[in-house]
Amino acid sequence: MKLSLNWLKDYVDLSGIDIKELWYRFTMSTAEVEEVEFVGREVQDVVVARVLSVVPHPESKKLKIAQVDSGDGILQIVCGAPNVAEGILVPLAKIGGAVKNMPKLGKVKLVGVESFGMLCSAKELGISDDHSGLLVLEGDYAPGTDIKSILDIDDVIIEIDNKSLTNRPDLWGHYGIAREIAAIYGRELKPMQLDGLEAAKTKPELDITVEDAEKCLRYSGLKIDGVKKLQTAMNMKVRLFYCGMRPISPLVDLTNYLMLEMGQPMHAFDSRQVEDGIVVRATKEPTVFRTLDGTERKLPEEVLLICNKQKPVAIAGIMGGENSEVLEDTTSILLESANFEGSSTRKSSTKIGLRTEASARYEKMLDPNMTVTAIKRFVKLLKDIQPDVALASALTDVYCKKLEPIDITITKPYIDRYIGNTLTKEKMVEILRSLEFKVEVEGDTFKIKVPTFRATKDITMKIDIIEEITRIFGYDNIQPQTLEVALKPLEYNEERLLDHKVKELLSERFGASEVNSYIWYDNSFNGRMGIETHGRVKVLNPQAQDADTLRDSMVPGMLAFAERNEKSYEDFSLFEIGSVFEAAATTEKCEQHKNICILAASKIKSEDELFYDLKGIIAFIAKALKNSRVDFPVCTCRYNWVHPMKSVDVSAGEKLMGYISVVHPMIKKNIGKKLNVAVLEINSEVLQAMAPEVIKYKDPSKFPExxxxxxxxxxxxxxxxxxxxxxxxxxxxxxxxxxxxxxxxxxxxxxxxxxxxxxxxxxxxxxxxxxxxxxxxxxxxxxxxxxxxxxxx
Known part of the structure; x- marks a missing residue:
């Protein structure tokens, strides 16, 4: 994300602060600054000039000869711009001056005619990509006026790593960054100028309906009439360009400007396309929709749309529709300022393959309490351009899920435990209040109310408060201290030690590869393979409809791995140690157990060989870890992947441990006809509980065996x-x-x-x-x- 230092100065006084030191401190306390670029410095000795006369060049059809008033004399300039005309005010780079990507100017002859300087386009000043003609200056400026006193050409552009802002949606705009800087340096954060919307209070409300309150948390709208042909202020265009956005049209530029300033995306609809009302709903079936960029997009189900009563007019939080864009003859707009749930926006953006500046911000979970403020700011900026616009509706606000501030209580001794007795109570309160936390102090106890712009996914617990205090104070300012900690001997975790030993044996001695799977069944795979499961423990909020049952066996998951590897390997073995869940009924309390599952698969070995390999493995594990033996009685397992003949139970004495089986032919053919598969699944807890037999030693013979x-x-x-x-x-x-x-x-x-x-x-x-x-x-x-x-x- 790119930031303009000139823009930040609107909200915090940076006088007397070294720029490089500022961004070092910002990196150390808040987010990583990747680059600091000083722009506009190469533009030198460029002034306002008035074109007095223009005549064709005698030897060139494209060139013209202009006489211009530079403020300290009349100069002759040879110019090829198509829009050069008598009476306009334009930038003039004088002899000895310089523009972007060009050396210092000198007197030159162009097709035989002398030229004493250059009339400039916006691109040559480095403030736009537009090179179609001269930059015509609006307003009444005296010739000779330094162009930099009119346009904010000199600036410092700061690029911040987006990944470091993932958990800070409040920093996706200049105002949030200014708040951080003000806190770091203990300076005042200037308030944002807003319109009170007094004229809207007596107007009728808009017809706004939110059908999907899970995906749309808040929708605020305002209708504005009397919008004439506007002109985006040149300095607004400069800031947009420096921050990586291309100026498009006045109303679009205003919404983009607000997004870069506050972090709140907005959208302006042509009122003629939404005059019958707004409906926010998700697609119920695949839909084709043409977006503002002229692309027809296929929208799958569950993509949130903004609609009028008949058809979609925008993809919520991502991009508007071509059918409702603001046109040249638009005089009335419906201004949208909404808040959409972050994960649903990200999923929709991924499904349709369209990620925008707006969706990137909504994905971070913006503060829904910002929507109305953004509208008030938009109206203020619009009235600065055109004071006579009319508010044609009341501010209509549908707040579906109200976000309340988070309350956290913490004590100074608790904070001191983590950072030492470095800061006074007063300093801690000062830091928190500079970040707009509300703090009530009762003795050594702080009752803190977290502002909503930090409460969406950032500040949730006591340790977060400690982090806020220490990062603003400066980690470098905290003196390291040796902690006094009571040392206790490490207690062996026998269960974990057994798991480690089993993994070591399986991987090193038997060459098996460890895999890790989900603890729920993949019902889609099981159905495709013909696998029947007995799971009774259901997930109330599954990630997918095919993953709503917790597994009571690990074998189906291992068979899924076998299918994935069947075409790549002739012979392989896999193992996993994981949890299974059992319950007598769906309404009964479930029990969690840890199982060890091994799968042996081969196109070279026979089923019997694989079967006996697994018998040898479990016999070796029991002997190596417990100096004991296991028995292999008749199989009692009733899963449908168990072979009716080639299967045995595994028991430790009278305690059933698990089973070994060749995979049933009906399941095997679905995995791979040529692949022989055998599985072993035992309860790790039974193995753990086996009483080790005493190891008896005898002297080895002196003679060869x-x-x-x-x-x-x-x-x-x-x-x-x-x-x-x-x-x-x-x-x-x-x-x-x-x-x-x-x-x-x-x-x-x-x-x-x-x-x-x-x-x-x-x-x-x-x-x-x-x-x-x-x-x-x-x-x-x-x-x-x-x-x-x-x-x-």
């Missing part, structure tokens, strides 16, 4: 637990331990069989095993497994 891997053919119907029990029944002094390695059920196996590979570690504490002893152990094991019905593959 032998590792033997054997693959056994096992009936498909036999479970891993049964095979494990059979192996555990084998007795041998040499067997130190055994573990499961892998499962294979592909080609080359007898029908009805699967191959399970186990690793056996054997050794003796007394000697190194001989080949005969190893072979004897192997033969004994194989014979034993044969007797149990498991033959060596």
């Amino acid at each position: 032998v590792v033997l891997d054997y693959s056994f053919l096992v009936d498909n119907a036999i479970t891993f637990d049964k095979v494990g029990e059979d192996i555990a029944g084998f007795k041998s002094e040499l067997l130190n331990s055994f573990s499961f390695v892998t499962l294979y059920n592909g080609k080359g196996l007898p029908e009805g069989k699967k191959s399970m590979t186990f690793r056996f570690i054997i050794g003796s504490a007394e000697k190194t095993l001989s080949s005969d002893e190893i072979n004897a152990f192997a033969n004994s094991l194989i014979d034993y497994m044969n007797s149990a019905g498991h033959t060596l593959r």
